Amino acid sequence: MTVQHDTRTRPELAAALRESVYLPTMTLGAYQRRIAEAGPLLPSLLDFERPGADAALRALADTVTEFDSDGTGRGDSYRRAQRTTMVRWTGMRQILRLASPPASSHAGTVLDVLGGDGTIARAVSRAADATLGHMSVLTGDVSGTMVERALEQGLPAVRQSADFLFLRDGAVDATLLAYGTHHIAPRDRPAAVAEAVRVTRAGGRVLLHDFDESSPMARFFTEVVHPCSTAGHDYRHFSRPSLTALFDGAGIPASVHDLYDPLTVTADSEERARQDMCDHLRDMYGIRAFFDGHEDIRDAWNSLVRYFDHTDYLAATRLRDPESVPSAPVIRRRGNRYVAEVPRVALLAVGRTPPRT
C-alpha cells in the first residue's frame, strides 16, 4: 500500500480544516469563532491540528448517531426528557464529588465526554451545590446535534469522539465517561480511557460510570429498550474486572465502586409522580412501544416494578448502606409532594492520573 503524506504546511492545513463541516450548521471555522466569543478559555484547551485531527474531523462529518434526532433514533425525545435536568442528580452529585476530592481548593474543569446537550453542566449550575465549588463542566459529544443544542444554551461544548479528543494534553482537572459509556464500542474503549488520561492534568481524576452486565438496568436495556426503541440497544455493558483491566491498560489503577444512581421525579400527587416518571422513561429510552403495550399507566408501572427490582442485585453489591435504598420503584410522600424513585445501581471506576515526568 502506498502511504500518501500530507505535503501541506501547517497554516495551509489549518485553513483547509477551518472549511470542513464540523456541526450540522457550522464549519470548524464558524465553531471556533463562536466559542471565541465566549472568551479565550475553551479555545485555549483545544487543538484541532494535533496529529490525526484531519482524519477525525472527516470521520465526524460522516457520523450519524441515534442521538441526533427521532428520525435517526431517539435524539429529540431524549433531549425532551433531559429538560427535567435533576432526575439523576443523586448519582451525578456523587460522581462529581469524586471527580473533585475534598482536598481540592476548587473543582476546576471537568470534561464530560458523553455529555449530550449538557445535562450534567445544567444540573451543576441548577444545584448550586457548595461542595462542588467553582466546577465548570465542558460538554463533549460525538453527535453534532447534541453539541449544537448545548452551545445554543450557552454551554461550552466540543464535538469529538471519545477515542480521539481534540483537547490538549493535561487540559482539564478531571474527565468523566458516564451515562452512556456502553455506547462506545468495546474495541474503542481502551483508546477512550487512554484519551481521558491524556487530557487530564497530573494528579487529576478519570471516572468511568456504567452498569454491570448482570444488573437490572442491563436487563432492562436488553429486554425492553432493545426491542422497543427505533434504533435498538445492542451494546455491551461492563463488569468490575473489565473496568479494572481498562484502567490498568491505560496505566492508572482504579478503584471500582457501587453507586446508587436512581431516577427521581417529584410531583403534586401520587398519580402525577407515576405518570411523570413513566413519561420520562418513555422519552429518555425512546420506548413508546413498551408503554403502548400496557393497558394503562398503573399496568406499565407494575412492569417497571418488576424490571427494576433490585432485591437480589443489592444483596451482591458493596453499597455502603443498602438498607437505605428502595429495592424496587416506589412513590413516597414528602411533605405535601410525592417522589417517584426508580432504583438503579451503577459501577463507577475512579483512577488518578500519575505525575508527568
Ligand SMILES: C[S@@+](CC[C@H](N)C(=O)[O-])C[C@H]1O[C@@H](n2cnc3c(N)ncnc32)[C@H](O)[C@@H]1O
Ligand atoms: C445516554 S446519552 C447521555 C447524554 C448525557 N450525558 C445525559 O446524561 O443526558 C449518551 C451520549 O453519548 C454520546 N456518545 C455515544 N458514543 C460516543 C462516543 N464514541 N464519543 C462521544 N460521545 C458519544 C451520544 O451521542 C449521546 O449524546
